[in-house]
Amino acid sequence: MMVCRLSTLLLNVCISSFCKVRLLGRAEAVIIDGIRLGVIPDVVTYNTLVHAYCQFVSVDAAYSVVHRMKEAGISPDVVTYNSLISGATRNHLLSRVLDLFEEMLQEGIHPDVWSYNILMHCFFKLGKPDEANRVFQDILLSDLTPHAATFNIMINGLCKNGYTDNALMLFRNLQRHGFVPPLVTYNILISGLCKARRVGQARRILKDLGESSLKPNAVTYTTVMSCCFRSKQYDQGLEIMSEMKSKGYTFDGFAYCTVIAALLKTGRMEGANAFMEQMMNSGIEMDLVSYNTLLNKLCKEGKVEAAYKLLDEIENGGLLCDKYTHTIMIDGLCKAGNIAGAQQHLHYMNMMGFQENLVAFNCLIDGLGKAGEIDRAMELYNSMETRDSFTYDSLVLNLCKAGRVLCASKLMMKCLREGMILLYSTRRALLDGLRSSGFTNEARKLQSKIRLARLLR
Incomplete structure (x- = not known):
C-alpha cells in the first residue's frame, strides 16, 4: 500500500513538472503509462491537469478533465472547481463562473474562502463592485474565516473601480477590528x-x-x-x-529613470546628469531603452525643449537612436501642436535610413487630423505603402469630426475589404455621422458590411 502511495506521489510530481513547462501532452502520456504500470491517479493528479488546462488552453478543455475524473471514479473537490472558476474569471466569462459555482453547490461541494475570493475578484474585474461587495458580506456572515487575500482583493477592487474612499474606509475599519x-x-x-x-x-x-x-x-x-x-x-x-x-x-533602473525624468522636467539638468552618473556607477547602464523611457515621459509632459536636449545627449554619448526614439519625438511634437517640427523630424528620420516607420506616419496623420489639416493627412496617407488599423482609425475619426462622412465611409469600406475592423468608438462615430447628415442608406450598407466582417473574422 505504501509503495502504491509513493508511486502516485511520484506520478503527481512528474505531471506537475510537465504542466509547469506547458507540456500537457507529455503529462497526459505519463498518466496513461502510470495506469498501465498499475499506478492509480488520484484527485491531485487530475486537479493538476485541470489547473494547467485552465491556464494554458481553455476552460472547456479543463472541464473535459472533470468528466474523465468521474469516469475513473474520482470525485472532483473544491480545488477542482476553484481552478475552473479562476480560469473562467481570467477569460471574463461571468455566466460560466456563476454556472460552475452553482454546479459545485449542486454536487454537494462546500465553497471555501478561496472560492468566494475568486468570485469576488471576478465581479470586480468585470466592473460589478456591488456584486463583489455582496460576496464579501457573505464571507463575513458565514462560518468561513476571511484570509488576508480577501481584504487585499476587496481593497484592490474598490480602488480599480473608482471607490478609493470606500477602500480607505475599509482599511481603517479592519485596523480598528484588530486586523x-x-x-x-x-x-x-x-x-x-x-x-x-x-x-x-x-x-x-x-x-x-x-x-x-x-x-x-x-x-x-x-x-x-x-x-x-x-x-x-x-x-x-x-x-x-x-x-x-x-x-x-537600492534604486533599480525604473526608479532612476523616474527621478531623472522629473529633474529634466523641472530644468535641473545638472541634477539629472548627476543621477545618470550615479546610475552608471551603481552598475546600471543607461542604455537606449532607459533613454527612450525618459524621452517618452518628457514628450508626454510637452517638455519638447528638454526632450531635444536629451536627444542630443543620447547622440553625443555614442548611442545610435532607433526607430522608436525618433517616433517618440514625432509623437511628442504632434501633441505639442508643432506639426511642422514633426514633419521635419520625419524627413530627418527618412534621411537616417529608417524607411519602415509606420508608427511615425500614424502619429503624424493623427496630429494633422487633430490640427484640422485633414487634407494634408490624406496626402500623407496616400503616400504610404503600408497601413494598419491605427492609420484608418485616426483618419476615419478625424474625417468624421471634419464633417466629411462620405469620404470616411469609403475609407471604412476599404479597411473592411482588407480584413481590418476599426474600434467600436470609430464605427459608432461614423454611423452616427452618416445618419445625422441624411445618408441613412449609406449607414445601413456600412453597418451590414461591418456585421459580415465580424462574422467572417
Whole structure:
C-alpha cells in the first residue's frame, strides 16, 4: 500500500513538472503509462491537469478533465472547481463562473474562502463592485474565516473601480477590528491612492506604515515618488527619493529613470546628469531603452525643449537612436501642436535610413487630423505603402469630426475589404455621422458590411 502511495506521489510530481513547462501532452502520456504500470491517479493528479488546462488552453478543455475524473471514479473537490472558476474569471466569462459555482453547490461541494475570493475578484474585474461587495458580506456572515487575500482583493477592487474612499474606509475599519495589514495590503492601498492622484493620502499611509512594525520596501517608495512626480509635486517626490536612499534601498533602473525624468522636467539638468552618473556607477547602464523611457515621459509632459536636449545627449554619448526614439519625438511634437517640427523630424528620420516607420506616419496623420489639416493627412496617407488599423482609425475619426462622412465611409469600406475592423468608438462615430447628415442608406450598407466582417473574422 505504501509503495502504491509513493508511486502516485511520484506520478503527481512528474505531471506537475510537465504542466509547469506547458507540456500537457507529455503529462497526459505519463498518466496513461502510470495506469498501465498499475499506478492509480488520484484527485491531485487530475486537479493538476485541470489547473494547467485552465491556464494554458481553455476552460472547456479543463472541464473535459472533470468528466474523465468521474469516469475513473474520482470525485472532483473544491480545488477542482476553484481552478475552473479562476480560469473562467481570467477569460471574463461571468455566466460560466456563476454556472460552475452553482454546479459545485449542486454536487454537494462546500465553497471555501478561496472560492468566494475568486468570485469576488471576478465581479470586480468585470466592473460589478456591488456584486463583489455582496460576496464579501457573505464571507463575513458565514462560518468561513476571511484570509488576508480577501481584504487585499476587496481593497484592490474598490480602488480599480473608482471607490478609493470606500477602500480607505475599509482599511481603517479592519485596523480598528484588530486586523494587522501586511506590507502587500499597504502597497495595494498606496498604489490605488496614487492612481487616483490622492498624493496627500498616499503619503499619510506611507507615514503610518513607517510608524508600524513593518518597513516600506522599494516598491512602496517608488510608487509614491512616481505619483508625486506625475502630480507635478517634484520637491515632495525628491524628498521621498532622499528618504528611500537614506534607508539604504537600492534604486533599480525604473526608479532612476523616474527621478531623472522629473529633474529634466523641472530644468535641473545638472541634477539629472548627476543621477545618470550615479546610475552608471551603481552598475546600471543607461542604455537606449532607459533613454527612450525618459524621452517618452518628457514628450508626454510637452517638455519638447528638454526632450531635444536629451536627444542630443543620447547622440553625443555614442548611442545610435532607433526607430522608436525618433517616433517618440514625432509623437511628442504632434501633441505639442508643432506639426511642422514633426514633419521635419520625419524627413530627418527618412534621411537616417529608417524607411519602415509606420508608427511615425500614424502619429503624424493623427496630429494633422487633430490640427484640422485633414487634407494634408490624406496626402500623407496616400503616400504610404503600408497601413494598419491605427492609420484608418485616426483618419476615419478625424474625417468624421471634419464633417466629411462620405469620404470616411469609403475609407471604412476599404479597411473592411482588407480584413481590418476599426474600434467600436470609430464605427459608432461614423454611423452616427452618416445618419445625422441624411445618408441613412449609406449607414445601413456600412453597418451590414461591418456585421459580415465580424462574422467572417
